[in-house]
Amino acid sequence: MSDYLKYAVKNLFRNKFRTFLTIIGIAIGVCSVIIIGSISDMGKSAINSELNSLGIGALTIETDKRVTDMELSENDLQVIQSTDKVTKAVPIMLEYTNAYTRNLVLNSAVWGIDSGAKQIFSLQLLYGRLIGKADVGASENVCVVDKVFAQQTYKRTNIVGKAIKIRLGGSDEEFKIIGVVNSGGNMLQSLLSSYIPTFVYVPYTSLQKAAGKQSFDQIALQVADSSAIDAVAKNVIRRLEQATGYKEIYKTQNIAGQKDKLNNLLSIISYVLSAIAAISLIVAGLSIMTVMLVSVNERTREIGIKKAIGARRVTIMSEFILEAFAISILGSLIGSVIGLLLSLLGFFFMNITPIINIPLLLICIGFAIVNGTIFGVYPAAQASKLNPVDALRTE
Structure with missing residues (x-):
């Protein structure tokens, strides 16, 4: 496994610029989801603070103007x-x-x-x-x-x-x-x-x-x-x-209940926006597949040599899957750091106590890694299926 990791990291730097662009694509997707989640948390915190500061008691009583003028x-x-x-x-x-x-x-x-x-x-x-x-x-x-x-x-x-x-x-x-x-x-x-x-x-x-x-x-x-x-x-x-x-002319308003409804609405909006941002992670996964397919094409002769001296299909697949995994985890970590820093700056400028949504962060990183790794499976399978004789003929 240590050899697989060593070769995977080594191969990432064969085309530094291409690898960099792929990592940045994943980082942007992860960063977007984290920032949207933080904006939602920031909005909830600010609105709850404002509603609490407005006071107006816990409960208000009034007559229903739709049914009476009293x-x-x-x-x-x-x-x-x-x-x-x-x-x-x-x-x-x-x-x-x-x-x-x-x-x-x-x-x-x-x-x-x-x-x-x-x-x-x-x-x-x-x-x-x-x-x-x-x-x-x-x-x-x-x-x-x-x-x-x-x-x-x-x-x-x-x-x-x-x-x-x-x-x-x-x-x-x-x-x-x-x-x-x-x-x-x-x-x-x-x-x-x-x-x-x-x-x-x-x-x-x-x-x-x-x-x-x-x-x-x-x-x-x-x-x-x-x-x-x-x-x-x-x-x-x-x-x-x-x-x-008089019956059914009085109504009450629970300020806390209204706040809960507003929080639920903000959560739904946050989920929708996060789902839209997550599409960029899928696009980034497709870019990983494209890069890995190009890499397989470029390294056809190398793969043929490895298979000719005894490398098994699982060895070739593992090497390429680990490359996809390495790209995914690097992009996820970079995106997470940037997203957290931008979110903390937002909390600072809005003068709101910082809120770090750990579950969202872990889910986002996990989804990006799994997504990128899955998209690396097809190129890895294609590489492992190469016939050693045909691969060695490739110029």
Whole structure:
């Protein structure tokens, strides 16, 4: 076996450039699959981090607008707050509108929140203060903006004390900025600023006053036991239906469940793209077959001499199969190293903790080696079948 390996490696360098191109073809295929897998892992990590940072509790309750015009009320809030295993419930109002400042118009999601919303939303205070009970009780026109809003309007993060106008209820209402927060979603907002709005938080009573209503759009709640979210959701709906007498008008949204669905979608996309990239490995395998057939043709006389002095068919086959194996493993290792380095650079620039998908790496290397070796079997068989007399006649 050591002799087979020695001759296989020696024969690889007979035509260095041709061998190099074949190895590079395999390396590109392996590198492509690893990079696609890493992009998928990177996307999952980034999106999960952003969804977690957005907060919005573990569960939200709202009425189904497809079947009713009813909205949630204070009585509904009290029913939810008294439900077993619900640790916190806060009213939420949401208005997608425009905010004006310094002759700039920003597409904004204006959240009407309670003073205890920090326990539901992920609001990391950077400057100023958050909305308090007094602000909610007096329906004050004060607001908290996220870091992206501050940077887009004033090119700095601390804009406490500034005033903005928000279009609410058909008119422009002026609000004083009392705080700046890192509210989550900043990465997505930065990358997709044309599609993802900036966040502005106001007392929900102020939003109610501007809209002229006493109801809520949603109620967000925290659950004591995350494993019992579905059971709590069913219990909340059951109690709301008992309290109001209305059936099938309430619905819940499990934020964790939505995240799982998104992860599954990303996985499917990753598998499809990886399969497409794997086609390049099959093409590289065909190139190995072509190179090996050319090598057999070039070494016909050598094969004839070996068979004339007693070399068996299995000896000739083993030599050529080991050459295909050597090309495959060199290409796989080079592609893996390059793919991992590029992936790590991507994680670094995206400021995401590196994730190395070991199973994907091993499967990719194994497939490339097996694929290349299999494509080397036919040329090896052709070489082993050569008649020594005919081979020796070859010039």
